[in-house]
Amino acid sequence: MITPMEFLMWTKGPLFQLALTIFALGLLARLVEIFVLGRAHNYAVPRGSAVVGGLRTLYKRFHTDPGTFKSAPFDVVVGIIWHTGFIIALLLFIPHVELIKSTFGIAWPALPNPVVDAITAITLLGLLAALAHRLLHPVKKFLSTPGDYVIWAVTFLPLLTGYLAYHRVINPYPLALGLHILTVEVFLIVLPFTKLTHIFTVWLARYYNGATFGRKGVQS
Amino acid sequence: MASSHHQPTDGRPAPPRQPDAQPSLGEILRRNGVSRRGFLKFCAATASMMALPPSMAPAIAKTLETARRPSVIWLSFQECTGCTESLTRSFAPTVENLILDTISLDYHHTLQAAAGEAAEQAREAAMQANMGEYLVVVDGSLPGPGANPGYSTIAGVSNYDMLMDTVKGAAAVVAVGTCAAFGGLPKADPNPSGAVAVQDLVKDKPVINVSGCPPVPMVITGVLAQFLTFGKLPELDQYNRPRAFFGQAIHDRCYRRPFYDKGLFAESFDDEGAKKGWCLYRLGCKGPMTYNACATMKWNGGTSWPVEAGAPCLGCSEPDFWDAGGFYKALSVPPGKPGDTLLAAGAAGAAVGLAAGVMGRRKVKAAAKAHRTVTADELEQKL
Known part of the structure; x- marks a missing residue:
């Protein structure tokens, strides 16, 4: 039988x-x-800068579109909350910064643990609210595929297991930490092949959108 | 008279036990110059260690005072004697030490004067005289039943045979040290001697694991004191360790914890952070996954403990701690070179992406080439 420590080391x-x-291979390939593949050649005379337009949209999409907020305030607010919380827990928790340092050789200051702890709790609640909304909202429920629920779970579990490990709810500790790492590995493995790829492609999409309009001279 | 309650160091079999003829623990302590006050202090400490209300201290004192010397057979297998050193090398004769003196340590390689056949006879005599009542303390792991017994033998008897034979008449088994409790260093990968822990072999007797490399002396004596006082085993955790001593993580009781929470770390052993006593997490401290009493009871009579001395916790009271990655690597840091893996896989992925992109472009070009233009007349003719 495998011991908790063997499980953690595995x-x-x-x-x-x-x-x-799998993560690096899949993501880079995509x-x-x-x-x-690039983009279709545009023969028209440019009326503005594609690069400036692209960079502007890259930033401006952070501003919530008033129309979207009016029609779906829950999605905007809860979406911003848990996305921000997820990124903070991922990048500003001390042990995570240590891991990043050992993998990429770069590090940055982290947040105090109680702060990350509170943010993680809020993020977990945000994700639960998002799931509840998806299940209760008739249109969202209709549009949801089984894949959407799987990706919700893949996103939720690393946060949950990390939270439980930090608070020592699962014992022994090597098992708790191993479970957390395992769920992150599932996240990494499915990332390049599911809608989670948006973590990276969203920036490309924003830039291309902005570049197209910038070239056309759209004042946006 | 003396032979009735002293170790049979001359090799003669110990005489049958005569409980009433033996002095009680209280008498022995007083004879050794331990004051009533010092003894009660020890009892209060024991009560608090065992998470009992302070009102239990007099009860402990009363029981210990009248406790008779239980026979203890101490088996040393694949070990380094560090556990015995921990127990015996205190700065001054402490109450803990005297408690240990008052148990009838009938067999202990390091501490007994007898050797060879005489020593083995002493063990057998103690077993016969105290059948069903004696405590077996084991330090060190031992080659399992499937392994070559030649890796560790005593008087020509394999460790396995000696353990199983000795344990038969025991009331309980105390595995002292991480080797006896979990296999420790001998069991570390690749485990050449096929070492196993005591609890892997002893299934029909209660096994208490007092892990640590070595365990805190007070924890060893505390467990023995509890057994003497209540005549039963302490509450154990999932690794069969007394919960009173192993119930909390080093990290959760560490006096440097506020620095961890604030994100203030020593980055090397002699930087400003190290001098200011900041958290040792980045230097590989395994405190977050280690359960032991070091942070609260400390070492050398409460003088200090590894983290206080500036050394990260190695996690020595946990199973497989030798194989838990580098001692000086932060807990969240994986073994190997993940950066290299990422680069190599990324390069391979980029190559795949390049190939897919080029093939896609070719497809577009071929489609453009194969595209035939039609005129409106041609279309009308088809209709």
Whole structure:
């Protein structure tokens, strides 16, 4: 039988390497393909700068469109809350910064643990609210595919297991930490092949959109 | 008279036990110069360690005072004697030490004077005299039944045979140290001697694990004191460790914890952070996953403990701590070189993406080439 420590070392060691391999291979393959395919040549005379337009939209999409907010305030507010919380928990928790430092060689200051703890709790509640809304809202429910629920779970579980490990709800600790790492590995493995790819492609989409309009001289 | 309650160091079998003829623990302590006050202080500490209300201290004192010397057989297998050192090398004769002196340590390689056949006879005699009542303390792991017994033998007897034979008449088994409790260093990968822990072999007797490399002396004596006082085993955690001592993580009781929460770390062993006593997480401290009493009871009579001395916790009271990654690598840092994996896989992914992109472009070009233009007349003719 596998011991909790063996499980932890397995998730930290070979499985982490495997997950990183699939993640990097899949993501780079998809991104490079998008770049290489490029865009159809536009023969019209440009009326403005594509680059400036692209960069402007990259930023301006952070502003919520008033029409969208009016028609779906819940999605805007809850969406912003849990996306922000997820990014903070991922990038500003001390042990995560240590991991990033060991993998990429770069590090940055982290937030105090109680702050990250509170933000994680809010993020978990935000994700639960998002799921409830998806199940209760007739249109959202109609539009949801099984894949949407799977991706919700894949996103929710790393946060949940991390929260439980931090508060020592699961014992022994190597099992708790191993479970957390395992759920993150599932996240990494499915990321390049599901809608989670939007973490990276959203920036391309924004830029291309803005560039198209910028070239046409749209004042946006 | 003396032979009735002293270790049979001359190799002669111990005489049958005569409980009434033996001095009680209280008598022995007083004879050794331990004051009533010092003894009660120890009892109060024991009560608090065992998470009992302070009102239990007099009860502990009363029971300990009248407790008779239980026979203890101490088996040392694949070990380094560090656990015995921990127990015996205190700065001054402490109450804990005297408690240990008052148990009838009938067999202990390091501490007994007898050797060879005489020593083995002492063990057998103690077993026969105290059948069903004696405590077996084990330090060190031992080659499992499937392993080559030649890796560790005593007087020509394999560790496995000696353990199983000795445990038969025991009331309980106390596995002292991480080797006895979980296999420890001998069991570390690749485990050449096929080492196993005591609890892997002893299934029909209660096994208490007092882990640590070595365990805190007070924890060893505390467990023995509890057994003497209540005559039963303490409440155990999932690893069969007394919850009173192993119930909380080092991290949760560490005096450097506020620095962890604030994100203030020593980055090396001699930087400003180290000098200011900041958290040692980045230097590999395993406090978050280690359950032990170091942070509260400290070492060397409450003088200090590893983290206070500036050394990160190695996690020595946890199973498989030798194989838990580098001692000086932060807990969240994986073994190996994940950066290299990421680069190599990323490069391979980029190549795949490039190939897919080029193929896609070719397809577009081929489609453009194959595109035939039609005139309105041609279309009308088709209709």
